[in-house]
Amino acid sequence: MTSNALAEDALMGLTAMQREAARQEGPVVVLAGAGTGKTKTLVAGVVDRIVRRHIPAHRILAVTFTNKAADEMRTRINAVLGLGAAPSWIGTFHGHGRRQLRADPEIAVLRPGFDICDAEDSRRIVKRLLQRAADDGAWEPGDADTFRARVRSVAQRIALMKDNLVLPDQAEAVLDSQIARFGADSDEDLMAWQLAAALYPAYQAALREVNCADFGDLLLWPTVTMLRDEHYRLDWARRFDAILADEFQDVNRLQYLWLKLLSRDHGEFFAVGDDDQSIYSWRGASVGFIRDFQREFPSGRMIPLEQNFRSTGHILAAANSVVAQDRNRLGKTLFTEQGEGAPIEIVAFSGGQQEAQGLAREIGRRQLAGVALEDMAILYRYNFLSRMLEEELLRAHIPYELVNDTAFWQRAVVKDVLALLRLADSPDALQGDEAFRRVINQPARGVGAKTLARIEQLARDEALSLFVASEKIFADSQSKTAERVRAFLRIIREEGGV
Structure with a gap:
């Protein structure tokens, strides 16, 4: 041809x-x-x-x-x-x-072969920095739920600053402009922005210490x-x-x-x-x-x-009517050659439970009328809203498939395996520290926050990887925890050359 x-x-x-x-x-x-x-x-x-x-x-x-x-x-x-x-x-x-970054890692002050931290890894670093700041009296962490929410908020705001081309050493200087751009609707939001700006340089230094880039760095x-x-x-x-x-x-x-x-x-x-x-x-x-x-x-x-091949006329008319309210839009009017189709029905319920019951009844009615279950779907905005819907579908004996699976590479067990492989590949290098933090107590070996803090302190004092520091700390102890940790460290050492 x-x-x-x-x-x-x-x-x-x-x-x-x-x-x-x-x-x-x-x-x-x-x-x-x-x-x-x-x-x-x-x-x-x-x-x-x-x-x-x-x-x-x-x-x-x-x-x-x-x-x-x-x-x-x-x-x-x-x-x-x-x-x-x-x-x-x-x-x-x-x-x-x-x-690009693999070709020239030095532009991000990284070394060849750097790792990439995902969102969970980033939150783990932020959590550690926030805890350290709280221990120093820089802020009051509150209860466990408040602390977890703040970790997520601070990590999100650091990511937003990166996406807005803000570098670590610029964060505090441009804080007001970032708040104006993205908003701070409460004292908690304002606190999250202030903490993000203050911790951003330390966060970036922590990434570089273990030769790691987060998604924003890429x-x-x-x-x-x-x-x-x-x-x-x-x-x-x-x-x-x-x-x-x-x-x-x-x-x-x-x-x-x-x-x-x-x-x-x-x-x-x-x-x-x-x-x-x-x-x-x-x-x-x-x-x-x-x-x-x-x-x-x-x-x-x-x-x-403007020609739509997916929807019917009634749906497009409603959509066109809604978006027309935006006076700043560029302007176009969707049309279709597939006919008007069935009218859109809007049904109001007095509460979530009543809505779930009504949807289950309607699905059952349509199924009896000959509509296949695989041709019907329920969309909801937040994952937690599925519970009442599932309960009512089960009560009505209506089979369903929940489309909410976690991506393969984001599954905890997969990330644990990757962390073990990364640690086995470089136990003596600081680059393996985040992997060590993830798997040292997975499954549980009795290594709590205080023990991990001791390991981290020794690692900082003697410029060691966390793996090597843990080898030194648990070398002579006869406790059950020490036995379990030594067995784990020995396996990693033995498998490292495979």
Whole structure:
């Protein structure tokens, strides 16, 4: 098949507007309403650049927000061009940032082979710093529930500062602007911001001590370095001739600058998004970037996709009516050729229990009328709301599947195994300290907070890893705890060379 035929094949089945968007050159935002085929258009845009415009696949960077979306894009491109033909630079913001940081870890004051801490690891470091500050009398920790909530709040605010391009040594100086940007609705919120700004430098130092980067670091330091060092920016920007981004309405300041710095020279920036679907402002996303696109890129085009292939007319009419209340929206009106469909029903209940009972009755009624259970779903906003619904479904003998599984790599047992492997790989290095903290008492070996504090103190005093410090502390003790810990340490030592 010729190049032109391949390009035309990729564009088959697209509407006129989807086709126009996919072939557009220069800066472009595809304003893609819900259900209008944005992924199909994005994939067609990648294929068109490879086949018709002859941009080598390895010089195209495409970015999404989830690994699942990246895998889907890669699969669709390979289905058109052949297995392995998709660009190698298809991935998430964090994934691309990780590749940059792996190439130049020194820009984040890290060493080659650094580890990546997930959100739970980050909270564990914050918890340790908060406890130390409380012990020094810097703040009153309150009860256990209050302390846990504050750990989470402080960790979230440090992450927000990173996503807003705030460096550790700038945190306290820009605290007021961060509060103005994200809000502080209570004294507790204000306290969390103040603690986050105060602890951010120590938090970053703790990461570097164990040669670890958190998720925010993966994009923060490459972006900061591109802003500061033009040679570094050009080295990365010149690797790509086209940049494509998914879900553009959800980018934060850090992600937006990263995209702009990489695409600034060639101007080949293609983004799909929908300002009506921007729902992540609470984690730093700004709908302003998509709404200000044509001011930032005067030569750019904005192409709306308005034909919906997913919903019926009644649903779209209701949706259009709701979003029309936003006077700042860019403006588009979704339509469908699938007919009006069934009217939307709004039913009010006096309480949660009554709502659960009513939903169970309605599902039972529809099942008797011939509607398959797999064709019905209940959506709820918070996980805790499922309890009453489950109870009523069980009472009505209605089988159900709860779609709320934890991702494989986030399961506690998987993270425990990875921590054991990391510790066995480098027990003598500080890099294994977070892994040690995770598994030293998993399963329980009698190592409580006071014992761990003794280990940490010895490690600090003698510049040892926690593993080596624990070997010294438990070397001669005859207690049951010491026996269990020594057995654990011995296994790690013996398996370390495997």
